[in-house]
Amino acid sequence: MSLPLVPPTRIDFDAEDRAWIAERMDEVLTTGQLTLGKYGTELEQKFAALHNAKHGVVVNSGTASLEIMLRIANVAGKDVLVPANTFFATASAVISAGGNPVLMDTDPTTLSTTAAEIERRITPKTVGVMIVHIAGFVTHEMPAIVDLLKRKGLWLMEDAAHAHLATLDGKHAGTFGWAGSFSFYPTKVMTSGEGGIIITDDEKMAEEARLYRDQGKASFFQNSHIRMGYNWRMSEPHAIIGLRHLHRLPGMVDARRRIGAKYDAALGKANSGARPMPAPKGCAPNYYKYVVMLPEGVDRAKLKAWLKAEHGVQCSGEVYEFPLHKHPVLSHLDPGNLPGAEIACGRQMCLPIFASMTDAEADRVIAALAAAHEAGLV
Numbered sequence: 001m002s003l004p005l006v007p008p009t010r011i012d013f014d015a016e017d018r019a020w021i022a023e024r025m026d027e028v029l030t031t032g033q034l035t036l037g038k039y040g041t042e043l044e045q046k047f048a049a050l051h052n053a054k055h056g057v058v059v060n061s062g063t064a065s066l067e068i069m070l071r072i073a074n075v076a077g078k079d080v081l082v083p084a085n086t087f088f089a090t091a092s093a094v095i096s097a098g099g100n101p102v103l104m105d106t107d108p109t110t111l112s113t114t115a116a117e118i119e120r121r122i123t124p125k126t127v128g129v130m131i132v133h134i135a136g137f138v139t140h141e142m143p144a145i146v147d148l149l150k151r152k153g154l155w156l157m158e159d160a161a162h163a164h165l166a167t168l169d170g171k172h173a174g175t176f177g178w179a180g181s182f183s184f185y186p187t188k189v190m191t192s193g194e195g196g197i198i199i200t201d202d203e204k205m206a207e208e209a210r211l212y213r214d215q216g217k218a219s220f221f222q223n224s225h226i227r228m229g230y231n232w233r234m235s236e237p238h239a240i241i242g243l244r245h246l247h248r249l250p251g252m253v254d255a256r257r258r259i260g261a262k263y264d265a266a267l268g269k270a271n272s273g274a275r276p277m278p279a280p281k282g283c284a285p286n287y288y289k290y291v292v293m294l295p296e297g298v299d300r301a302k303l304k305a306w307l308k309a310e311h312g313v314q315c316s317g318e319v320y321e322f323p324l325h326k327h328p329v330l331s332h333l334d335p336g337n338l339p340g341a342e343i344a345c346g347r348q349m350c351l352p353i354f355a356s357m358t359d360a361e362a363d364r365v366i367a368a369l370a371a372a373h374e375a376g377l378v
């Protein structure tokens, strides 16, 4: 009998969670308070408090939260530095807000960028920088990046879509700059089904974000539109789902960290071919993804297919298989010299990791990698 598959990820709502959610769904369906209600407000307040931020504004996706932040920063016609190693939405949100994304290279040891790379890319047209905490790693360069941008008079924002509760020296991802954006997409560390949130200490940013998310209306009861907003509202059913996962977030992150430590220990010892990536100094990652680096020349697709076929271990897609400028619709952004991003994207592989993963499942992944090494696949 073949073993059940170790899935790349699992989205966990246990019976207690489902009952909790169902009870509140019943309530909002009965009252008809289905959007912009008390559950959205509770999610905003609790998420912000857990991340040590003063304000939270929930919206209907992480893409929406990015675009709102960028519209508030008034990027139209201006350059915003974004990493080449990120999701499409980090750059597309800049474009949707009227700005020009300028790509930065990647340090393959942190999957992020560096202060030196930012400094190299700044021009008189640059107004700010979007840092992305890939896989839930927060680069040790954040303090240097904050200092550099202060000196240059540029803003810092964070696309923390991967980085719920990830920290650097105890400071939460999403709180290093003007505002941080998180995604609650189903595969993220916590989900609301679809959704996102902006966190910030700037009251004005929070107020503006509330205007933008509701069609730029002057207020909920007024039909006068004073900003170029959109329907970026989060519904109450989504907020209820998000609140339940938020309640479990610290525990779910601890569980991911336990699996991350287990992989680190096993892969650090064994010569399995795949190298674990040590967290940047001072960083407590949330292990949204567990990334290993493959030696040059390994056929990643073949290795993944073999792990699944022979050992029932299904790795997820890469965090990013190729950098942004390799997407046909963004090829015009290619500055022509992004060697670090090519290495980071080309050589990474993501091992299965999720909060409800058992030791037995993690052991199977470790054994499968060792077997792949023996078989000469890595």
Ligand SMILES: Cc1ncc(COP(=O)(O)O)c(C=O)c1O
Binding pocket: 061, 062, 063, 064, 086, 087, 089, 090, 132, 159, 161, 162, 183, 184, 185, 195, 196
């Ligand atoms: C780095 C990054 N930015 C932005 C987003 C967009 O978030 P959403 O899918 O909630 O719109 C994602 C999620 O997929 C992401 O991974």
